[in-house]
Amino acid sequence: MTVKVKRFPVRLRIKDNVIDMTHGSGGRAMAQLIEELFVKYLDNEFLRQANDQAAFNVPGGRMVMSTDGHVIAPLFFPGGDIGSLSVHGTINDVAMSGASPLYLSAGFILEEGFPLADLERIVISMAAAASQAGVPVITGDTKVVEKGKGDGIFITTTGVGMVPEKVYISGDQAQAGDAILVSGSIGDHGVAIMSCRENLQFETRIQSDSAALHTLVADMVAQVPDIHCLRDPTRGGLATTLNELAQQSAVAMTLYESQIPVNAAVTQACELLGLDPLYVANEGKLVCICKPQHSQTLLAIMQAHPLGRQAAIIGEVSDDPAGFVQMQTCFGGTRMVDWLSGEQLPRIC
């Protein structure tokens, strides 16, 4: 069925209206919201078919699927918003298998009273991110919850992609002797978010690094299919991601603090707040673990890509089933880099 033009004589009042329970009731109001907001901006042939699912052909081979729920405060932050984040986040999760992402789905949980103008801004941002990445949102869902039962908007996106032949990237593939690379400066996203939280406003030039990394990954696997691990260090930061990989692969790691790229403004903000950039979230960075003989090639590929200019080799994998991640500090000592425990909380004095 194709959507009829002018099915709703009075257009959705986006400027000054808010989400109400009828927008999730399955009736006319919901149909209008979908047509005049979601389909309008996220437009593609699949959405236009207005089915409850999207049917598409896939080439043969290994397929990956990943899903990610996005909840963030504030919804709009320097360098992005929940819309672009929900596209980038899932594309990156798919891409960390080495796959080319093909399609996304999006589920929206909206809270009664959420401004339609904000929703429009978020959907426009999603559409721009999806279009720029070349990964369309081809099916979706909308639910409305009563006021007080949500935090404005939650977006869950699911992505599918195809893994190229001869690529077997997995968190359990790290081996002693492997090199550890990171694609750029760490902590930018977390600091950007914190800088505009209600109780913690401070001025910083730092923007979220939110970005879709699949073209960077494509460049990397095209030349070096034999990458062992890829992962995007989101919540919990670089430290937690490396601990996950060390545990999955039953290996130890040694990092060189002086080699880990951190923007000066991030270091300053973290110093002020008593936080460690190693544990601050990223949304446009990846960690790559590869054979030592591939490290220079991959470093060059990463640095040649716009999203990998600050890429660096930051450490190496060693043999220890206990799975400890250690770091040689700038100061000349050695210390452990542990999992993030609980939330990172500011220190008192």
Next chain:
Amino acid sequence: MKYLDEFRRQDLAQHLSAVIKKTVEPQRHYHLMEFCGGHTHAIFRYGIQQLIPDNVTFIHGPGCPVCVLPVGRIDNALQLVTEHKVILCTYGDLMRVPASGLNSLLKVKAYGADVRMIYSPMDALKIARKNADKEVVFFAIGFETTTPPTALVIKQASAEALDNFSVFCNHVLTPPAMNSIVGDINNSDKDKKTVVIDGFLGPSHVSSVIGTQPYEVFAQQFHKAVVIAGFEPLDVMQSALMLIRQINQGRHEVENEYTRAVSREGNQKAQALVAEVLELRPEFEWRGLGMVPDSALKIKPGYAEFDAEKRFNMPAIQASDIKGCECPQILRGVKKPLDCQLFGTVCTPENPMGACMVSAEGACAAYWTYGRFTHQAFAEKPTGIQENMA
């Protein structure tokens, strides 16, 4: 980065390391207590212990405001939110400190209590202005560093005649705690073990407020070397060197390494502000040290309406630590985290049983987070600590 990188330079660290090695007398054992959690944190985070000789031992002191707060005061805070239904504003570290029955502010928050993490007492004031129909309490803790902002916020609330704002004051004082550790003169508990300490790395941020003068009596009375030490790793190493020199020469003076922030007199404006709003408590309970006379501050009668203890008629709660938890001994430097049976078994940062595991500044959290990778460190026993009777 200016004011950071130059205090973390590896070449200077190597140089200092070499000078310390030359300066120590090989037969001697140096027991240096770093008073502050900030120092403990720096020692572990930068691996300073590996850069100094084996006969120099750092003993981790009680200078972590979260760690020394007794369980009863956390129970008091929980009562405020669960029984009096106040909005409780607090610094982040306090959220996870275990209260009686392994309850915590974080847990009651999950069940719907209104606990808010703030960065500045002024944020608590903002919350009070916004919620005129609710009682808002600021859970104030900390040493002399965080006291002036608390005094300021009480004055401000008074000037605005805010009638829904009060402060649960738990501010404690550094010099009486140092007295208590070395002298135990104020403690009648004869069984309480103390530890031999040759010198103190004195508080940095605290001293920027109170100056170096208040430690002079301490150094003379107890014949202890004191060096006011900054929190950056080079500060800690330089201060250790200054202490070692004092000990070698038999001096016991107050020296100031942290000259870029600390003077002898301190910040007199801040001191005057504190004196205007707060006054000494006759005694206050410290986790690990017990009741210490004249060691804490309370709100003056002139500002009584902003005193949560009076406003909510808060009872004094005597609560015991969790069985087996060695926090009290660890805070006095008598035991090390590895001596505690709970350490790393049931007590971890995810599931802290005692306060030393909660705050990043706590000795147990630092051991666990930064030191666990060396099996050697794990097996390390409290060498060099001699116990004697008070």
